[in-house]
Amino acid sequence: IIHHSGGGWSPAGLRGRGCEYVTQNFAPRTDQTGRCSTPPRDFLPISMDTACGSDPPQSKKVCVIGAGMAGLAAARELRREGHDVTVLEQSGDVGGQWLYDPRTDAADPLGVAAPVKVHSSMYASLRLISPRQSTGFTDFPFCPKSGRDDRRFPGHREVDLYLKDFCDAFGLMDAVRLNTRVLRAAMTPARRWAVRSVDLGVGECDGADEKKLDAYVDEVFDAVVVATGHYSQPRLPSIKGMETWRGRQMHSHSYRVPEPFRGEVVVVVGCGESGKDIAMEIRGVAKEVYLVAGSMEAVTPGLSKVLAKHSANLHLRLEVERLCEDGRVAFKDGGGSSSSVAADTVIYCTGYSYSFPFLETGGAVTVDDNRVGPLFEHVFPPSLAPSLSFVGVPRKIFAPRFFEIQARWVAQVLSGRRALPAEEEMRRSVEEFYRARDAAGVPRKYTHEIGRREPTVRTLLRDHATKLLIDSLIVVALIGGVRACSTWTISGRSTATSLAWRGGGTSCWGRSCAA
């Protein structure tokens, strides 16, 4: 039994009021070899000391949009708190990104038109980037199961199966309406939420049969929790010649397997996790692969070693200067030098944009260069709180634990068990957070990258709720990981919150090399 005293994660000013939460059995059982056995079924719900609030908790009718990790975390926490929950999910199953979809937005491989039709951006070979020990829900560990993918860094299918197991264990499926896309969510004059959805029909989850868009359903809820993810809508760079280049251009959102690139010369723009994975995978079949790093900072010692090992057909370039009419791609190589290559395909692994096309807030929530705001602690828009909330906005966090804690906060605020600061105070807090990030030189587009910041005592104190969330998550992850899987080691480098675990090797990178 782990006791966290002080009700510490809440930014709602309730610290020091003797709140305490108790998680029982959050560490998985281990057999004699120290490996996890099946997840415990007899865990007790995480309970909050009812002394935190004097009034009995109120039950609200809540709509959760999206049944990925964040939406499922929200559904469970809301139910635990006694709310009446409906989860609307456009796909034919739960899992969100982890529900691998071999289809792509083939007609729009750059994903220029928003919203994209296919939700998942995962490629066939994708494996979890962090060890499974640090990836599960706090009381539902992600243990290896016999007959399934039991690797420490399992493939996407295993993560999806784990999320389905989670649904089953907590009986969430009866709250989920599949194949149901939310078209509109807007506040009513009575400060409730009018939600319009359409039943897409089985098998049409991503095809959005336009004819059926007439057959929508209107419902009213006390609150809406947005959990629609943010790894679907491509974010594209602006490169001279992109509009007219005659070769194939696509975003990693539409990459699934390397085969279509056999024998090609491919330029992979972007050196994040996907860029590195995809370049490495395509290298196996392509004639030449040029990986464009963007800056020398991205060229880590590990990356240099990989490049040296595969120098026969994997090359590093610093920046794309332009795409030329004759089909060549021109690079700036630094130090004033340049080069070019005749390429068949350019793949942009340049990240994703936050997008909430269904949400009508009259400007109360906007997306500006990937800053969703204003959001108090990345969750509540001050003027619409608590009836509108977002679970899953932060990046570079421990998922799904971070989502779980966000969701618990939302559930308890909605029930009245926790209070939010006044609107003005929340607004001030957000502005202060933005100022601190600006002062630290963090570009706006990284506003929600929790693990990106180099934390200093001062910034952490300013952003106390984030600190407390991170603290509790690290403790849970570390204790959980160590206790759950004591025979396993977490190898490779890690930073506290950047989830930069790797498979230990110095000569490889990314999920494809994870042990």
Ligand SMILES: Cc1cc2nc3c(=O)[nH]c(=O)nc-3n(C[C@H](O)[C@H](O)[C@H](O)COP(=O)(O)OP(=O)(O)OC[C@H]3O[C@@H](n4cnc5c(N)ncnc54)[C@H](O)[C@@H]3O)c2cc1C
């Ligand atoms: C290539 C790639 C690799 C990744 N690797 C990792 C990793 O190794 N580890 C990790 O922790 N995370 C990884 N992620 C991030 C991953 O997205 C998160 O782990 C997690 O899936 C986020 O959960 P979510 O619920 O916030 O969003 P999602 O999983 O995207 O779920 C959102 C859900 O909302 C639904 N939805 C959207 N719009 C609507 C609508 N209008 N109406 C109804 N339903 C809607 C979607 O269909 C979807 O089911 C990766 C992401 C990508 C793209």
